Amino acid sequence: MARIRKDEKREAPALSTSSLPDIIFMLLFFFMAVTSMKEVTYKVKVTPPEATELQKLENKSMVRYVYVGKPTAEFKKVFGSETRIQLSDAFADISELEKYVVSERSAMKEGDQNLLTISIKADKDTRMGVITDIKQALRRAYALKISYAAQQRVSY
Numbered sequence: 001m002a003r004i005r006k007d008e009k010r011e012a013p014a015l016s017t018s019s020l021p022d023i024i025f026m027l028l029f030f031f032m033a034v035t036s037m038k039e040v041t042y043k044v045k046v047t048p049p050e051a052t053e054l055q056k057l058e059n060k061s062m063v064r065y066v067y068v069g070k071p072t073a074e075f076k077k078v079f080g081s082e083t084r085i086q087l088s089d090a091f092a093d094i095s096e097l098e099k100y101v102v103s104e105r106s107a108m109k110e111g112d113q114n115l116l117t118i119s120i121k122a123d124k125d126t127r128m129g130v131i132t133d134i135k136q137a138l139r140r141a142y143a144l145k146i147s148y149a150a151q152q153r154v155s156y
Contacts (some may be wrong), residue, residue: 101118
């Protein structure tokens with residue numbers, strides 16, 4: 001008969017790590033695919049107005065956003081509580097809007113420059129005079145395709 005030795009300690013086999021890089025890269029690609037990058041840090045509070053007839057923008061790569069609203073709590077101490085304009089990640093005056101449109105248009109491909117659309121994301125409490133000033137500045141910069149951001153009105 002065979003004798004079983006219990007008093008000898010066996011060593012556990014080494015853990016195979018050959019597939020570990022494959023698993024790491026698979027997780028990396030998964031998170032890259034499902035993560036969306038935040039385009040801009042909001043420095044103004046934007047609560048879009050409600051609308052009934054909405055249309056989605058088709059080619060968002062041709063859209064540049066102008067954010068209009070009151071500064072968020074962290075920027076109220078520096079900029080006050082008056083309505084401000086945000087272009088990309090910085091506050092701007094209406095006089096800087098033309099320069100912004102020209103620089104954004106020149107950064108695009110030549111064939112796509114006429115497809116540039118400016119989307120105004122304004123707070124619902126923004127005065128219409130500010131919106132009119134923005135539209136006049138866009139007209140001077142020959143940015144004639146303008147869209148307004150809104151949210152769907154909920155019917156009761």
